Amino acid sequence: MEYKAESGGQKLRPDTGLNRKRAVILNTTIIFAFIAIFFRLTDLMIFNHKLLSGKARMQQGKTEDIHVMRGNIYDRRGREFAVNMELESLYCDARDVELGKEQVQKLSSALGMEARAVQAKFQPEKRFTWVNRKLPAEKVQKVRDVLGMDRKVKDPDARGFGFVTESKRFYPKGELASHIIGNVGMDNQPLEGVELLYDKYLKTSGGKVYFSRDASGKVLSSGVEMEARGNDIQLTIDEGLQYIAEKELAKAMAKWRPVAATAIIMDPFTGEILALANRPSYDLNNLGRANRDDVRNRPITDIYEPGSTFKIVVGAAALEEGVFNLNNTFDCSRGTIEVGGKVIHDAHRHGLLTFKEVIQKSSNVGSIMIGMKLGKENVYKYAKLFGYGEKTGIDLPGEVSGWIKKPEKWSATSIGAIPIGQEVAVTPLQVLRAYSVIANGGFLVKPHVVSEIKTHEGQPVYSFKEPEKKRILSEKTATIFKDILKTVVEEGGTATGAAVDGNAVAGKTGTAQLVDRRTKRYSKDRFISSFVGFVPADNPKLAMIVVVYEPKGAIYGGVVAAPVFKNIANQTLSYLNVPRDDVREKNLLLVAK
Amino acid sequence: MMRTKADGNIISLFYKPLCVLLVLSGLFSLIWLRSSIVSMTYSLRDLEEKTMEARKDMKILLAERSSLMSVSKVTASLNEPSRQALVSAAGPIENGYVTPDRTRVVMVQKNRTAEPQKASLRMGDKR
Numbered sequence: 001m002e003y004k005a006e007s008g009g010q011k012l013r014p015d016t017g018l019n020r021k022r023a024v025i026l027n028t029t030i031i032f033a034f035i036a037i038f039f040r041l042t043d044l045m046i047f048n049h050k051l052l053s054g055k056a057r058m059q060q061g062k063t064e065d066i067h068v069m070r071g072n073i074y075d076r077r078g079r080e081f082a083v084n085m086e087l088e089s090l091y092c093d094a095r096d097v098e099l100g101k102e103q104v105q106k107l108s109s110a111l112g113m114e115a116r117a118v119q120a121k122f123q124p125e126k127r128f129t130w131v132n133r134k135l136p137a138e139k140v141q142k143v144r145d146v147l148g149m150d151r152k153v154k155d156p157d158a159r160g161f162g163f164v165t166e167s168k169r170f171y172p173k174g175e176l177a178s179h180i181i182g183n184v185g186m187d188n189q190p191l192e193g194v195e196l197l198y199d200k201y202l203k204t205s206g207g208k209v210y211f212s213r214d215a216s217g218k219v220l221s222s223g224v225e226m227e228a229r230g231n232d233i234q235l236t237i238d239e240g241l242q243y244i245a246e247k248e249l250a251k252a253m254a255k256w257r258p259v260a261a262t263a264i265i266m267d268p269f270t271g272e273i274l275a276l277a278n279r280p281s282y283d284l285n286n287l288g289r290a291n292r293d294d295v296r297n298r299p300i301t302d303i304y305e306p307g308s309t310f311k312i313v314v315g316a317a318a319l320e321e322g323v324f325n326l327n328n329t330f331d332c333s334r335g336t337i338e339v340g341g342k343v344i345h346d347a348h349r350h351g352l353l354t355f356k357e358v359i360q361k362s363s364n365v366g367s368i369m370i371g372m373k374l375g376k377e378n379v380y381k382y383a384k385l386f387g388y389g390e391k392t393g394i395d396l397p398g399e400v401s402g403w404i405k406k407p408e409k410w411s412a413t414s415i416g417a418i419p420i421g422q423e424v425a426v427t428p429l430q431v432l433r434a435y436s437v438i439a440n441g442g443f444l445v446k447p448h449v450v451s452e453i454k455t456h457e458g459q460p461v462y463s464f465k466e467p468e469k470k471r472i473l474s475e476k477t478a479t480i481f482k483d484i485l486k487t488v489v490e491e492g493g494t495a496t497g498a499a500v501d502g503n504a505v506a507g508k509t510g511t512a513q514l515v516d517r518r519t520k521r522y523s524k525d526r527f528i529s530s531f532v533g534f535v536p537a538d539n540p541k542l543a544m545i546v547v548v549y550e551p552k553g554a555i556y557g558g559v560v561a562a563p564v565f566k567n568i569a570n571q572t573l574s575y576l577n578v579p580r581d582d583v584r585e586k587n588l589l590l591v592a593k
Numbered sequence: 594m595m596r597t598k599a600d601g602n603i604i605s606l607f608y609k610p611l612c613v614l615l616v617l618s619g620l621f622s623l624i625w626l627r628s629s630i631v632s633m634t635y636s637l638r639d640l641e642e643k644t645m646e647a648r649k650d651m652k653i654l655l656a657e658r659s660s661l662m663s664v665s666k667v668t669a670s671l672n673e674p675s676r677q678a679l680v681s682a683a684g685p686i687e688n689g690y691v692t693p694d695r696t697r698v699v700m701v702q703k704n705r706t707a708e709p710q711k712a713s714l715r716m717g718d719k720r
Contacts, residue, residue: 221637
């Protein structure tokens with residue numbers, strides 16, 4: 001018989017059947033409890049594994065988008081033209097929003113929107129709606145105050161609202177160079193200019209990062225860089241020169257009240273565009289105010305009949321082909337010439353003109369005589385050589401090619417029109433490129449606005465490679481023609497108003513009639529005045545074209561466009577520290593070893 | 594020499610608590626390590642948030658700076674009457690834009706050898 005100790009005493013009592021029963025019950029209970037736990041665990045870990053692990057992931061994790069930013073755009077001296085800012089956007093889950101009328105009113109005034117517009121955002125079927133995007137910091141604070149988002153105990157008004165940080169493109173120079181830089185939309189999608197054409201370099205992909213978070217919802221570090229930035233672009237544009245060009249165009253707009261005006265400054269040797277200005281223009285940070293005319297990049301998208309600026313084609317071709325030389329004279333005393341039954345006039349009667357004087361005085365009669373002797377095949381050939389009728393290849397979107405008819409399609413009057421810049425459609429950039437040929441000694445350059453693309457860390461990604469130089473004129477012809485173009489700006493020429501103090505200018509005026517859409521004839525009061533040239537003439541630092549569309553009060557390129565050229569050139573030469581031509585004789589020494 | 598039962602008892606007397614102590618300290622060090630990592634991750638996240646905020650502010654300030662430094666803004670500033678006298682002393686002003694005097698530009702030819710460049714005004718020049 002077994003004995004057990006009794007509590008508080010030494011006596012042992014015998015182990016009865018009752019105790020054994022208790023032990024069995026206890027054991028059974030424990031076993032069943034373990035079996036129950038086993039089944040529950042099986043249910044949780046095997047049958048409901050997917051559902052529960054998904055729930056756990058949602059509670060313990062959070063996914064965030066990496067902030068993606070476009071690369072910056074700089075001018076040639078590293079001054080910012082386009083940068084990024086990070087601003088807050090307000091969204092709402094309309095199902096959770098419980099705002100009264102008064103609160104909606106307060107919210108709308110904080111956002112600077114109409115109450116109706118804010119109310120319209122709360123559509124119950126939508127889980128996510130933008131209320132207002134990319135808000136400035138002060139507006140964000142106002143909204144936070146109205147909705148009570150910063151209070152320790154969240155205000156019920158804040159329910160359903162939230163902020164998301166978004167990248168916003170900002171253009172520090174506003175209106176300056178707007179037609180080159182272009183712009184992006186609300187979702188940073190490219191719309192115009194360099195932003196559009198170089199989008200693949202500027203944008204970058206981001207991706208998502210998974211964060212762990214604790215029971216209170218606090219996020220733990222993932223150790224991942226949360227910002228991705230595209231490549232930076234360096235332009236050939238110089239902010240200072242761009243400003244000078246735009247300022248002078250604005251003055252011309254005020255003086256001549258034209259429909260529009262354009263100026264391009266280019267390095268005639270490399271094709272680098274130093275400035276490309278348009279009026280009217282628009283503020284890149286305020287696109288809503290711009291109309292269709294404001295955003296037109298006229299130097300490359302608008303074609304016009306160049307008028308007398310086209311005369312270098314026949315002039316240079318005649319010299320190059322040896323058809324005429326500087327000693328030849330032309331009888332322009334009648335002041336008219338009849339071609340194919342059409343009479344073409346000179347602006348004034350000139351009398352007997354030398355070859356040089358035909359260009360200097362911009363004689364239509366003399367130019368047509370040269371063109372007729374040259375023949376239509378040669379005129380066409382040289383027009384194409386100078387780059388007319390095809391795109392210059394500038395790295396900006398929307399360039400048009402212009403047009404020039406093939407010789408077989410010329411009418412009887414074409415030979416009287418094309419040599420003086422009619423029946424031809426060109427862009428201002430094409431004209432400037434053609435004059436750069438004379439400036440640089442006979443080469444056709446490729447205009448461009450982007451010089452280099454680098455990663456944010458400074459690693460080069462792309463740099464402009466100058467294509468193999470294509471000579472289209474002999475150096476001799478280019479030099480002779482340069483001297484002829486110098487006389488245009490001298491006393492007796494048509495563009496004395498373009499003369500720059502201290503440096504010789506070579507260039508040509510153009511006064512083109514516009515076609516009246518109603519009568520289909522040349523208009524008598526709508527003109528395009530232009531001046532294209534380069535300076536200093538003997539060692540050109542810049543080539544420039546100024547085009548003024550439909551000026552009021554005066555029409556001639558020498559009166560309207562040439563003074564604008566002069567003003568821009570004067571300041572540009574100072575800006576670039578280009579010495580005067582007479583610097584050697586005046587007071588300074590060139591000292592070398 | 595023979596080991597007695599008493600010797601074995603003494604060893605086990607120290608050995609067992611030592612093992613328990615080792616296991617416990619190992620356990621605690623693991624927990625300590627884990628909690629340190631977690632608290633460091635919290636600190637890192639705080640720093641990351643501060644960095645992001647600072648970056649955000651920096652971007653806004655840089656944008657404002659480049660906007661203020663634009664030529665048009667500088668020119669507008671130069672046109673203020675209080676600054677006219679100061680600017681006049683710096684050089685000629687054309688519509689508020691300061692341009693250097695081109696007659697005073699010195700051209701220096703490049704030396705082929707790496708020697709100091711020399712430049713001077715002609716003797717007797719009175720400027």
